[in-house]
Amino acid sequence: MPVSKEYIIKRTFSLIGVVFGATIITFIITRVVPTRPELLWAGPHATLEQIERAREILHLNDPIYVQLGYYLRDLLTGNWGVSWRTKSPVLPGILSALPATLELIIVAFIIAMAIGIPLGIVAALKRGTVIDHVLRVVTVIGASAPVFWLALISQLIFSSWLGVLPSAKRINELLVIETGFHPITGFYLIDSLIQGNIPAFTDALRHIILPAIVLSFYPMCLSARMTRALMIEVLNEWHVRSALAWGLPKRIVLYKYALKNVIAPVVASLGLSFGYTIIGAFMVELVFVWPGIGMYAAMSLLSFDYPAVVGCVLFIAIFYTLINTVVDIIHAIIDPRVKL
Amino acid sequence: MTSGNVILNIKDLNVNYFTLEGVVKAVRGLSFTLRKGESLCIVGESGSGKSTVGLTIIRALPSNAVITSGEVVFNDVDLLSLSEEEMSNKIRGKEISMIFQDPAATFNPLFTIGQTLSDVVRHHLGIKEKDKVREHVQSMLRTVGLPDPERVARSYPHELSGGMLQRAAIAVALSTNPKVLIADEPTTMLDVTLQAQILDLLRKLKEEFNLSMIFITHNLGVAAEVCDKILVMYAGVPFEEGSCEEVLLRPIHPYTKKLLECVPRAHRRVGRLRYIPGMLPDPKNLPRGCPFAPRCERATEPCNERLPKMVEVRSGHRVACHILAPGGEH
Known part of the structure; x- marks a missing residue:
C-alpha cells in the first residue's frame, strides 16, 4: 500500500489536533449554557445538601478551565466520564450504540453508490436530453431536502398509509424472543445471517430500509451529480479519444477506462459526505427510534447530560478523521499518481 | 497509377463543426489518394483542419462534428457507410490506427x-x-x-x-x-533531439510493417524528413499537392511559397524571422472566395469571388489558385 511514514505522522498529529480542538470547544459551549446539571445528577427528590454535594462531585464550583483540566486528565487515562443521565460510563455507552449507527450508514452508502453513480453516468451519456434534465431537478431537490422531513414523509407514506414497512426500531422484539435471535457483532443483518435466522434477517431488513433510504438521499444525489460532471469532463479528454481511435469498443472505453477516472474523486467526496451523513443519522435515528449514537446524543442533549454530549462530539471527531484517512488510502489505491 | 495500388481515397470531403457561436467549416472539398507504402504529409497552420482529416478517416470525430459530404474509400469500401460496430471491430485501430500530438494525454x-x-x-x-x-x-x-x-x-x-x-x-x-498509420503531429510536443529519434523510428517501422502513412504536421522541416508527398491545407481548403520534391523545391501556390520562406535556416542568417502578415480567417466567418486572398499579395478580382479548384499543373503536382493555376473553377 502506498503509504509513507510522513503521512502516518501527519495524520496522527491532525487527529490529535482535531480531537483536542473539538473537545475544548464542545466542553466550553456546554458549560457556558446556563443550566443546573447538579439537579439532574442529584435526582428529583434531593435535599439542598445533596445538591451542594453534587456540585462538588461534578467540580461545578471550580472555574471552567479547572473543570476542563479535570476532564482532559480523565480523558488521557481513557476515562470519558460518567453520563449524568444514566450514571454509566460514556465510552461503553457510545460503543454499544455504534453498531446500530454504522449498520444504518453503511447500508445507506451502499444504496447511495449503487443508485447514484449509475444515474450520473446515464445523465452524462444522455447529456442535454429529457432524462438529463429530470435527473438534475430530482438530484437538486434530493440534495437540498431536509433529512428529517424526508424521514417523516416516508414514515407517513410507507408506514401509516401503505402499512408496508415498520416505522420504528431495528427489529421486532417479539420475533427476537420467538426465534431466539441474539446480537453478536451488533450488526443485526450480519448477526441474523450468522445464526441462520432468516425471519430475523428479513425483519431487520424491513426495519432498515426506510431509514437507510432516507439517509442515502443526500449522498445519492451528491454522487449522481458528481459522477455526471466528472464523466462529461473525462469523456472530453484525449485518452478517451485515443482509446477509441485504437479501436477499443465503446463499452470498454466507457465502463472500464473512463469510469475509473470518475470513481476515484466520487469516492473521495462520498467519503467526506460520510461525516456529514452522521449528522443526518442523528435526525433519522430520532425519527425512526433507531438506538444508535444519534439517539444517544439526542437524548443526552435533551437532558443536559454534558459528559455524554462532549463524549459524542469527541467520538465523531475521531471517527471523521479516521474516515478521511481511509478515503485518502482508497484514493491512493485507485489513482497511482497519488502518493501518501 | 492503378486503383489496386491505392489504399485510401478521399473524395470531396466536407466536415462541419456545430458550435454555440456558429458553424465552423473545418474541411472543404478535400480530395487525395494514398498509395500502398506511401507517406503523405498534410501541412497547415493550426486551425487549418488537418487534424480533422485524421479523425474523419477513422470516424472518431467529436460529437458536434458532421461529415456533410464526401467519401473515405479504404480498400474499395466507403468507411463513412459502415456501422459503428463494423468500424470499431474491423477498421479503427485494426486496419487504420492513429497516434497523437500529446503523448502524456494519450494514455489513461x-x-x-x-x-x-x-x-x-x-x-x-x-x-x-x-x-x-x-x-x-x-x-x-x-x-x-x-x-x-x-x-x-x-x-x-x-x-x-x-x-x-x-x-x-x-x-x-x-x-x-495496421495498413495505414495516421500520425497527428507526433513530434510537436517533444524536444528537438527526441523529434529526430521518433521520426527515425517511424521511418524504420514504415518499412518494417509495410505501412502507408498520413503525417499531419505544421512543420515543413518534418514533412521534408519523412514524406513522399505533401498536401498543403489552409482554412480547411487544399491548396497544393505533389511530391515532396516538387512542392518544396518548385512551389507554385503563393501560400506555399510564403510558408517556405518562413522556415528558419541556420546557414542563412537573415536579420529577422520571416512571417506571413495577417491571420487565418475566422472559421465561423470565412471569405466567399479563396480563404488566403486577404493575405495574398497577388489576389485579384476572382480570388475574392470563387473558391479555387485543384488543377494539375505538372504531372502529379496539383494547385488550387486562380492566378497561378487558372482554369479550376467551381
Whole structure:
C-alpha cells in the first residue's frame, strides 16, 4: 500500500489536533449554557445538601478551565466520564450504540453508490436530453431536502398509509424472543445471517430500509451529480479519444477506462459526505427510534447530560478523521499518481 | 497509377463543426489518394483542419462534428457507410490506427501501458491466452525501441517521459499490424533531439510493417524528413499537392511559397524571422472566395469571388489558385 511514514505522522498529529480542538470547544459551549446539571445528577427528590454535594462531585464550583483540566486528565487515562443521565460510563455507552449507527450508514452508502453513480453516468451519456434534465431537478431537490422531513414523509407514506414497512426500531422484539435471535457483532443483518435466522434477517431488513433510504438521499444525489460532471469532463479528454481511435469498443472505453477516472474523486467526496451523513443519522435515528449514537446524543442533549454530549462530539471527531484517512488510502489505491 | 495500388481515397470531403457561436467549416472539398507504402504529409497552420482529416478517416470525430459530404474509400469500401460496430471491430485501430500530438494525454493515467496495450491486442487480434498477450505486448514495446519492456508495461503514464510515451503509443497503434498509420503531429510536443529519434523510428517501422502513412504536421522541416508527398491545407481548403520534391523545391501556390520562406535556416542568417502578415480567417466567418486572398499579395478580382479548384499543373503536382493555376473553377 502506498503509504509513507510522513503521512502516518501527519495524520496522527491532525487527529490529535482535531480531537483536542473539538473537545475544548464542545466542553466550553456546554458549560457556558446556563443550566443546573447538579439537579439532574442529584435526582428529583434531593435535599439542598445533596445538591451542594453534587456540585462538588461534578467540580461545578471550580472555574471552567479547572473543570476542563479535570476532564482532559480523565480523558488521557481513557476515562470519558460518567453520563449524568444514566450514571454509566460514556465510552461503553457510545460503543454499544455504534453498531446500530454504522449498520444504518453503511447500508445507506451502499444504496447511495449503487443508485447514484449509475444515474450520473446515464445523465452524462444522455447529456442535454429529457432524462438529463429530470435527473438534475430530482438530484437538486434530493440534495437540498431536509433529512428529517424526508424521514417523516416516508414514515407517513410507507408506514401509516401503505402499512408496508415498520416505522420504528431495528427489529421486532417479539420475533427476537420467538426465534431466539441474539446480537453478536451488533450488526443485526450480519448477526441474523450468522445464526441462520432468516425471519430475523428479513425483519431487520424491513426495519432498515426506510431509514437507510432516507439517509442515502443526500449522498445519492451528491454522487449522481458528481459522477455526471466528472464523466462529461473525462469523456472530453484525449485518452478517451485515443482509446477509441485504437479501436477499443465503446463499452470498454466507457465502463472500464473512463469510469475509473470518475470513481476515484466520487469516492473521495462520498467519503467526506460520510461525516456529514452522521449528522443526518442523528435526525433519522430520532425519527425512526433507531438506538444508535444519534439517539444517544439526542437524548443526552435533551437532558443536559454534558459528559455524554462532549463524549459524542469527541467520538465523531475521531471517527471523521479516521474516515478521511481511509478515503485518502482508497484514493491512493485507485489513482497511482497519488502518493501518501 | 492503378486503383489496386491505392489504399485510401478521399473524395470531396466536407466536415462541419456545430458550435454555440456558429458553424465552423473545418474541411472543404478535400480530395487525395494514398498509395500502398506511401507517406503523405498534410501541412497547415493550426486551425487549418488537418487534424480533422485524421479523425474523419477513422470516424472518431467529436460529437458536434458532421461529415456533410464526401467519401473515405479504404480498400474499395466507403468507411463513412459502415456501422459503428463494423468500424470499431474491423477498421479503427485494426486496419487504420492513429497516434497523437500529446503523448502524456494519450494514455489513461489510471492504467498501466501494459493494460492498455493488452486490451487493444486482445480486442483486435483475439488472443486470449495471458502468456501470448504478454509476449506480444513485450515484443511490440521492444520493436519501438523501448529498453526494458517489462518495466515499461508495468509503468503508469506519469512514470514515463514524453519520448517513451510516444514510443509506447506507436507500439499500441502498430500492435494490430495496421495498413495505414495516421500520425497527428507526433513530434510537436517533444524536444528537438527526441523529434529526430521518433521520426527515425517511424521511418524504420514504415518499412518494417509495410505501412502507408498520413503525417499531419505544421512543420515543413518534418514533412521534408519523412514524406513522399505533401498536401498543403489552409482554412480547411487544399491548396497544393505533389511530391515532396516538387512542392518544396518548385512551389507554385503563393501560400506555399510564403510558408517556405518562413522556415528558419541556420546557414542563412537573415536579420529577422520571416512571417506571413495577417491571420487565418475566422472559421465561423470565412471569405466567399479563396480563404488566403486577404493575405495574398497577388489576389485579384476572382480570388475574392470563387473558391479555387485543384488543377494539375505538372504531372502529379496539383494547385488550387486562380492566378497561378487558372482554369479550376467551381
